[in-house]
Amino acid sequence: MSETAPSTVSLTVESGIATILLDRPPMNALNAQVQGALAAAAAEAGQRHDVSGVIVYGGEKVFAAGADIKEMEAMSYTDMADHSRSLQDFTRALARIPKPTVAAITGYALGGGCEVALACDFRVAGRNAKLGQPEILLGIIPGAGGTQRLARLVGPARAKELIFSGRFVDAQEALAIGLVDEVVEAEDVYAAAKARLAPYVDGPAYAIAAAKEAIDRGVEVDLETGLEIERMLFSSLFATKDREIGMRSFVENGPGNAKFQGA
Ligand code: CAA
DSSP: OOOOSSTTEEEEEETTEEEEEEOOTTTTOBOHHHHHHHHHHHHHHHHOTTOSEEEEEOOSSOSBOOBOHHHHHTOOHHHHHHHHHHHHHHHHHHHTOSSOEEEEEOSEEETHHHHHHHTSSEEEEETTOEEEOGGGGGTOOOOSSHHHHHHHHHOHHHHHHHHHHOOOEEHHHHHHTTSOSEEEOGGGHHHHHHHHHGGGTTSOHHHHHHHHHHHHHHTTSOHHHHHHHHHHHHHHGGGSHHHHHHHHHHHHHOTTOOOOOOO
């Protein structure tokens, strides 16, 4: 178990699964310090060999109600022009973790909070979850990836309706439009997120990372470029121990019995 320096964001590791916990009551508003700590925690979880998957969790009451409006209120254009890159960098750091990631969402996931969830591979929501991009109500637009990742996840028309209106989406609607992948009782959200990652803990880590990278980079480019990304990553896996283990295990013991080493 280890903890990153700032106490508003902690990183703990148990049985191969890292939990990045937001702890800034009452609403886990994401000020600049939290954004930096989240990026640092994402980088650490990405690098550690004892981490096979990552949960981002805001605790039992709230995921995160967005960037800290009180901090932003006093900012000038030039202040934000300087800060806006790191605003995107912290969700980019989460999206680039080369391991499966899950947002475990209870209560509000709004603005930057929703954008944190969008930067994860999967989203598990409690029945009490409310997601949305309400920035328009502040006279701004999402600035931590929301205009891009929401549109890619739920389609441009739905993303426009949600971002133009700023309305909140409840858990059932979020499930119906593909904004979340699973809805459970609020008290079961963290356990459900863990269960979602469990199958990958003893998996072929480099193959999982390659699959994530091929999909994430591939959806951004034309088909031929995506196929080339796939081809190169596919070939690269023939340099891994797990590729040898997986194929030898199949030949000797049939499918699904390989004991991977993550190497
Ligand atoms: N920033 C700063 N403070 C916030 C906050 C935020 N995003 N969200 C809530 N708070 C604060 C409130 O000001 C309040 O503080 P005080 O006790 O000092 O008054 C406290 O948290 C509790 O909030 P409420 O009293 O409003 O609680 P509620 O239950 O009535 O409502 C809520 C909860 C619906 C989440 C409401 O607080 C709300 O709408 N919050 C703002 C949501 C929002 O607009 N998020 C987008 C932020 S901009 C952004 O994220 C930009 C980006 O893309 C990165």
